[in-house]
């Protein structure tokens with residue numbers, strides 16, 4: 001690919017390019033209820049990747065013909081803002097954004113009790129404010145919080161993280177450089193309480209053993225992210241209840 005000349009060494013003395021251990025997450029921040037005009041919202045950062053999610057609904061479906069008689073239609077739009085990348089991104093939806101919108105919707109759908117709201121729509125908007133790898137999994141994590149904040153009944157929260165193989169080592173929560181120059185990247189999302197994986201993609205090649213190791217590492221990371229999600233919801237709702 002001609003990239004090899006500039007390819008950075010990704011693991012030095014057992015540490016990654018940003019100083020993390022292979023099984024270490026980036027610093028994570030979560031805040032729920034950040035937008036006044038959305039029914040639910042959340043902002044989530046994994047290191048320099050920062051994503052805002054907003055949810056509207058259940059609400060009347062427009063156009064009417066897309067309504068479903070037995071459940072709510074769930075729509076999702078993932079977008080990278082023009083200023084979120086190093087090279088300005090065109091505001092027109094790219095093929096990648098259209099695909100990721102679908103992948104993210106499918107990762108969230110199993111958690112939403114859409115059967116409770118026939119003939120309505122639930123709209124999920126994911127805006128990438130700053131991209132540094134893992135925007136789809138950060139988007140899923142933020143959207144699950146925004147859905148809960150909107151009061152939409154859910155089977156469980158959904159949390160996500162991408163694992164990868166860099167310089168032969170399986171690592172947790174890959175950043176953009178590791179995504180670009182690593183041997184494999186594997187975004188995973190799951191409902192930890194229910195024990196169900198809702199997203200699993202693999203770009204690159206892993207042996208059977210590496211795959212098992214990577215999946216186990218992802219699920220351990222997801223458990224931690226899930227605990228942080230619950231804390232973020234408690235921070236908003238417990239303090240609001242106390243004020244009342």
Ligand code: CDP
Nearest residue numbers: 085086089131132133134135136137176179
């Ligand atoms: O973000 P995610 O890892 O889910 O998806 P990706 O398609 O594997 O992209 C990896 C990273 O490349 C993104 O997080 C961005 O940092 C970067 N990227 C970019 O800067 N501009 C694009 N048009 C696409 C990706």
